[in-house]
Amino acid sequence: MPDFESGGERLMHWGMLIDLKKCVGCHACTIACQNEHNLPFAMKYCKVAKVGPVGEYPNITAYNITTGCMHCADAPCVDGCPTGASRHRADGIVTVDPDKCVGCLFCMVVCPYGVRQLNEENGIVEKCTMCFNRLDEGLVTRCVETCQLQARSVGDLDDPDSELVKQIRKHNAQPLYSYLGTKPSIYYIMP
Amino acid sequence: MSEIKKTACHFCHMNCGMLATVENGVVTKVAGDPEHPFNAGAQCPRGASALDHLTHPNRINYPLKRVGERGSGQFKRVAWGEALDDIAARLAALKAEYGAETIATTGGTNRTDDFARRRFFNLLGSPNVVHTAPVCWIPNFLTEAASYGWAAFDPEIMGAKCVVVWGHNPGASYLPEMRGLLQAKANGTKIIVIDPVYSETAAKADLWLPIRPGSDNALALAWLHVIINEGLCDYQFIDDWTVGFEELSDRVEEYTPDWAAEKTGISPELIMESARIYALSKPACIQWGVATDQLGRGSSASAQARVALRIICGNLDVPGGDVMPGPHPTFITDWELELNDMLPAEQRAKQLGSDRFKLNSWPGYQLLTDNMLRVWGKSIPAEWFCEANPSTVFRAMATGDPYPVKACIVLANNPLVSYANSKLVYKALKNLELLVAMEYWMTPSAMLADYVLPAASWLERPVMTTTYGVSDWLIASEKAIEPMFERRTDTEFWRELGLRLGQAEYWPWETDEEVFKYRLDPLGLELESYEEFVQCYRMHFAEREYQKYQTKGVATPSGKIELKISIFEQLGYDPLPHYVEPPFSHEARPELAAQYPLSLVAGGGFMPFFHSEHREMTRIRLLRPYPRVAINPALAQQLAIKEGDWLWIETPTGKVKQTAFITAAVAPDVVQAERGWWFPEKEVKDPELMGVFESNINVCVDDDPDTCDELCGSFCSRGIMCRISKVEGND
Ligand code: SF4
Ligand code: SF4
Ligand code: SF4
Numbered sequence: 055m056p057d058f059e060s061g062g063e064r065l066m067h068w069g070m071l072i073d074l075k076k077c078v079g080c081h082a083c084t085i086a087c088q089n090e091h092n093l094p095f096a097m098k099y100c101k102v103a104k105v106g107p108v109g110e111y112p113n114i115t116a117y118n119i120t121t122g123c124m125h126c127a128d129a130p131c132v133d134g135c136p137t138g139a140s141r142h143r144a145d146g147i148v149t150v151d152p153d154k155c156v157g158c159l160f161c162m163v164v165c166p167y168g169v170r171q172l173n174e175e176n177g178i179v180e181k182c183t184m185c186f187n188r189l190d191e192g193l194v195t196r197c198v199e200t201c202q203l204q205a206r207s208v209g210d211l212d213d214p215d216s217e218l219v220k221q222i223r224k225h226n227a228q229p230l231y232s233y234l235g236t237k238p239s240i241y242y243i244m245p
Numbered sequence: 246m247s248e249i250k251k252t253a254c255h256f257c258h259m260n261c262g263m264l265a266t267v268e269n270g271v272v273t274k275v276a277g278d279p280e281h282p283f284n285a286g287a288q289c290p291r292g293a294s295a296l297d298h299l300t301h302p303n304r305i306n307y308p309l310k311r312v313g314e315r316g317s318g319q320f321k322r323v324a325w326g327e328a329l330d331d332i333a334a335r336l337a338a339l340k341a342e343y344g345a346e347t348i349a350t351t352g353g354t355n356r357t358d359d360f361a362r363r364r365f366f367n368l369l370g371s372p373n374v375v376h377t378a379p380v381c382w383i384p385n386f387l388t389e390a391a392s393y394g395w396a397a398f399d400p401e402i403m404g405a406k407c408v409v410v411w412g413h414n415p416g417a418s419y420l421p422e423m424r425g426l427l428q429a430k431a432n433g434t435k436i437i438v439i440d441p442v443y444s445e446t447a448a449k450a451d452l453w454l455p456i457r458p459g460s461d462n463a464l465a466l467a468w469l470h471v472i473i474n475e476g477l478c479d480y481q482f483i484d485d486w487t488v489g490f491e492e493l494s495d496r497v498e499e500y501t502p503d504w505a506a507e508k509t510g511i512s513p514e515l516i517m518e519s520a521r522i523y524a525l526s527k528p529a530c531i532q533w534g535v536a537t538d539q540l541g542r543g544s545s546a547s548a549q550a551r552v553a554l555r556i557i558c559g560n561l562d563v564p565g566g567d568v569m570p571g572p573h574p575t576f577i578t579d580w581e582l583e584l585n586d587m588l589p590a591e592q593r594a595k596q597l598g599s600d601r602f603k604l605n606s607w608p609g610y611q612l613l614t615d616n617m618l619r620v621w622g623k624s625i626p627a628e629w630f631c632e633a634n635p636s637t638v639f640r641a642m643a644t645g646d647p648y649p650v651k652a653c654i655v656l657a658n659n660p661l662v663s664y665a666n667s668k669l670v671y672k673a674l675k676n677l678e679l680l681v682a683m684e685y686w687m688t689p690s691a692m693l694a695d696y697v698l699p700a701a702s703w704l705e706r707p708v709m710t711t712t713y714g715v716s717d718w719l720i721a722s723e724k725a726i727e728p729m730f731e732r733r734t735d736t737e738f739w740r741e742l743g744l745r746l747g748q749a750e751y752w753p754w755e756t757d758e759e760v761f762k763y764r765l766d767p768l769g770l771e772l773e774s775y776e777e778f779v780q781c782y783r784m785h786f787a788e789r790e791y792q793k794y795q796t797k798g799v800a801t802p803s804g805k806i807e808l809k810i811s812i813f814e815q816l817g818y819d820p821l822p823h824y825v826e827p828p829f830s831h832e833a834r835p836e837l838a839a840q841y842p843l844s845l846v847a848g849g850g851f852m853p854f855f856h857s858e859h860r861e862m863t864r865i866r867l868l869r870p871y872p873r874v875a876i877n878p879a880l881a882q883q884l885a886i887k888e889g890d891w892l893w894i895e896t897p898t899g900k901v902k903q904t905a906f907i908t909a910a911v912a913p914d915v916v917q918a919e920r921g922w923w924f925p926e927k928e929v930k931d932p933e934l935m936g937v938f939e940s941n942i943n944v945c946v947d948d949d950p951d952t953c954d955e956l957c958g959s960f961c962s963r964g965i966m967c968r969i970s971k972v973e974g975n976d
Contacts, residue, residue, distance in 0.1 A: 203423060
């Protein structure tokens with residue numbers, strides 16, 4: 055977990071919580087995100103994977119998992135980017151500066167979550183931006199806004215009293231594959 | 246200049262509220278309306294695709310007139326006036342030659358202002374209005390209406406201790422409803438899902454009953470047996486308000502859990518346990534689900550058994566139970582706009598199929614209406630609840646028997662994909678003298694038309710949501726922009742056609758907004774305009790009143806809630822719940838069992854699609870480029886099938902191909918095929934017609950009237966005997 059326990063130096067740290075107990079895998083986040091960022095049809099910042107059903111009929115379970123960039127606090131993509139295009143904002147969001155990105159694809163190799171993609175139309179590597187432009191305007195991210203199941207939320211990981219942190223604690227939410235050691239800012243309530 | 250318009254999504258009948266940002270007449274953004282009670286600011290993937298739909302390059306933007314052979318794909322652009330003049334003249338000539346009943350219309354699911362369609366047809370004099378109603382909601386609604394005078398379709402999930410989701414998968418169809426279920430579950434409500442498929446919704450349930458496709462009727466009867474035999478009923482309520490309990494108890498004596506276990510594939514223990522959970526959780530509700538309207542023969546009988554369940558458990562019209570809204574007392578309902586009185590008795594009698602399927606056509610509708618007027622002062626609309634039978638109408642088109650049907654106006658419908666027996670529908674449409682389609686896109690059905698007319702989509706039209714005219718509330722929404730190009734609304738279309746056919750005095754309103762304002766006027770808000778209502782009020786909910794039978798009475802002949810339904814008896818049907826063998830099961834056709842060993846569910850949906858819609862929208866289509874048929878891993882192994890292989894799905898009536906989706910979500914002897922498939926990217930012309938016969942599962946679904954529901958004429962798409970095989974070579 056980013057060090058919100060200690061209060062940290064940052065003013066805030068944007069994070070997201072995704073409740074897999076609620077997600078039904080409808081793809082609304084995928085499509086709304088595509089619209090928000092004017093993405094080519096085949097490009098997705100936000101993906102939905104269906105897991106299962108596992109087991110033998112009728113003793114089975116299934117869930118869905120949606121993934122974008124994990125906005126890692128120790129981000130290999132930021133460390134590895136030769137031009138400095140990939141970097142952290144002060145609020146923890148990992149961004150790609152399109153003017154600096156030369157499309158070398160190194161970040162795609164080092165990102166352990168495989169969430170970066172080359173936009174064939176402009177030659178730049180892109181990924182979920184955590185909708186920082188919306189957050190800066192005081193709006194929630196587009197995927198949070200669109201989710202009919204209210205399975206997603208954003209908030210400040212550095213504020214121990216934020217709704218986000220309370221929910222993370224209450225449900226013991228965890229980042230995906232935390233053993234990778236990149237300190238993601240995206241937490242999941244497991245099904 | 247930038248404005249925010251309060252519009253409503255029309256891609257399904259949730260009609261979620263949307264805020265459209267309009268800059269200089271162009272919609273630049275569409276987001277959910279946080280103040281809307283259904284979606285609370287959210288959108289499903291369909292709703293999120295609104296702008297793609299509005300500006301899609303393949304939209305029909307001008308009236309088109311066929312110039313080449315029917316189906317050759319040769320159309321020319323004509324003016325609206327010219328098209329309407331010609332259509333009106335040809336309708337008038339056909340009416341003069343064959344009678345008004347020779348003109349029919351088909352519609353899909355409620356995304357239109359259907360009072361206008363009915364008003365036009367009543368004034369024209371034809372009773373042959375057809376929707377997909379028999380396989381969607383209507384057998385349930387009308388069975389309830391016959392038993393207690395309206396349908397209790399408003400389950401109060403939030404106050405319920407137990408919710409039964411029966412044959413319904415809101416997790417892939419109506420997400421706002423799914424949100425409600427999840428919230429209730431978080432508050433401790435028990436969710437029971439009954440579905441042969443481990444659906445998105447089943448995955449979130451407390452208890453899932455993996456029922457054999459088509460056997461819902463048997464399960465409901467066994468639940469009745471358990472609840473009555475174990476004395477779990479609400480006897481006070483039964484004594485005070487119902488008739489027929491003794492007869493019901495006798496009737497269900499034979500439907501033991503053991504008997505039902507054999508039919509449903511659910512163990513007797515699980516049947517008993519689930520029945521007890523439902524009966525002992527008070528209040529509880531049973532949500533409507535489409536699957537049990539699609540059982541063919543036995544659809545209404547299955548509804549009848551479930552209706553009895555909610556009655557004997559005392560869940561009818563109580564907080565947290567199945568609430569019966571009744572009509573809104575003041576605003577003008579659909580029924581009041583339809584002018585059903587203008588349709589003469591001799592024309593009513595000609596309604597196709599009404600001699601046989603009496604509940605959802607004039608004979609039943611008349612009885613229900615008489616009772617409803619006494620108690621509610623208003624009835625349910627004829628649209629959806631009093632219609633010609635689709636199978637009978639398509640047969641009349643194809644053969645001229647019992648009389649010729651020569652013209653059809655298709656609006657919000659793609660009949661080649663949405664009705665059973667697609668090849669018969671094809672013959673029927675080909676045989677018409679005049680086929681008119683109003684559409685967003687060129688569909689396979691529109692390709693056969695003489696005229697294809699451009700329809701306005703939801704950002705281009707106001708929307709008034711009243712749940713088919715049967716709820717006691719409304720939500721009003723405005724258009725974001727004037728319709729682009731020459732697109733029009735359906736009310737404008739019916740009105741313009743009506744004016745040309747001498748109906749002028751009945752169409753005083755020039756715009757949709759004028760009609761809607763007229764509907765709102767009785768609310769006494771002294772509105773300047775419809776838009777004012779949308780901006781200032783947006784909705785109107787009648788005050789919620791429970792147990793209305795106590796104050797208003799019950800709209801049945803006995804004035805009581807009828808477990809033994811006298812209207813069924815009057816129409817010549819069994820008044821008590823009973824078992825009906827599913828028509829295409831191994832039980833009913835043992836001679837075919839060896840050839841067709843599997844059981845087909847012909848009706849799976851994939852979330853961003855809605856019925857046959859949205860195949861043109863690239864963003865959505867890329868999520869599901871090809872149709873999928875779900876098969877169990879054991880079956881796949883047995884037939885050496887790999888994920889993604891093209892498979893033939895074959896029933897005694899037809900065969901189509903879909904790709905293999907190997908999943909433990911279905912039982913080894915069950916396959917679930919996706920519905921609604923056609924391929925806009927394929928050869929558009931007849932006979933290929935965008936591949937409409939390749940993967941469209943309705944090719945494999947029979948609509949023989951003998952196999953349809955005896956009361957409502959619903960065809961059977963659940964639990965049909967079938968077999969599958971790999972597509973080899975270039976088949
Ligand atoms: S998930 Fe990948 S792209 Fe995102 S911050 Fe972590 S390493 Fe970088
Ligand atoms: S935060 Fe924004 S960019 Fe990231 S997945 Fe959600 S909508 Fe897409
Ligand atoms: S659920 Fe989706 S398709 Fe239905 S009205 Fe809402 S946004 Fe539109």
